Amino acid sequence: VLLDAGLAVCDHAALSTLSVDAVVAEAGVAKGTFYVHFRDRADYLVALHRRFHDDMAPTIAAAGEGIAPGLDRLWSATIAYLDGCLSSPGTKAMLLDARAEPAIATAVAASNDRFARRVAPDLAEAGAQNPLDSARLYVAMAAEVALLELAAGRRRPTLRHALSELLGSTAH
Amino acid sequence: VLLDAGLAVCDHAALSTLSVDAVVAEAGVAKGTFYVHFRDRADYLVALHRRFHDDMAPTIAAAGEGIAPGLDRLWSATIAYLDGCLSSPGTKAMLLDARAEPAIATAVAASNDRFARRVAPDLAEAGAQNPLDSARLYVAMAAEVALLELAAGRRRPTLRHALSELLGSTAH
DNA sequence: TGTACATCAGTGAACGCGCGTTCACTGATGTAC
């Protein structure tokens, strides 16, 4: 409940303005209730971030299901990721603001790294000399596309095309 | 003076913790002095961001001087950018935290866009179908490399190689 | 079925703190005569 409220607030405000007051106001509970469920604000932010990824992960995993490692699988997962970002509440806060919040910067970095590790085999298949490093950069690009699409409020086909172009000349 | 102090503080702390108190403490002046030079904190942050870019821009421009548009010129500018980021104080705050600060988010976005516009001709030369979109993604990748190098405290050749790999098969 | 007690999510007033901002004042420097 409180997590849903947090993501809802994040959809129209920066993460830095997501005060405990704002969360309980959105959720319609007393301020003390917040501390029944979370030790402190930092604890809450970590949970919020985890929630966001737990919502997204299955969709992305499903998109790559049954496809052999390689650019096709990566691209399929990418589309699922971008569409998921566009439709999830609080995406901007989780992708952008979260990296700057000291309370969760570590958690975000770890999460990005897991993403990169998942992407690396596909890039290895495509001939990258250092798949993990390439994967980190690709994840950064994908996040940038997600943010730009979110700013526009819709899919940006030319951006997605530019992303696939940078992925490799054998792209879509 | 106050701007130098701000960048110095940013080097070991997040931008969100860069309070007026922290700035004047680092600069060794009274709190009131701050408001002699800046209208408010937001005004200061904009100036801080501008300063960072004004310091960096000439170096990058010089690196591309006299080279014909194309990937060679882009790569030369990229190296200058990455080395500049590594040696400038407050890089992490300006590259990462600044995008999340409501007070300067607009200024940062505009600045990134100027970068992209400068990069676009090189990518057009290299055959990108939508040079500006490709440029935006490339700028995002370059910033990511800068951040990862900064976290490591040194150049990361494999990362730079991965960046050039993603730039195109004709890369270095 | 009825009574006594334990549990625990939820409450909201109260707190201390650090923040951004203000303002009457200072004191060095420059200008006019």
Place this chain on the structure above:
DNA sequence: TGTACATCAGTGAACGCGCGTTCACTGATGTAC
């Protein structure tokens, strides 16, 4: 050269505010007998 005044960067104590956090309390629900 000496005196009177204007300018203005710099000062620091004081303010109001919003924040994260605490805590004594409530009241519904479950359990024991």
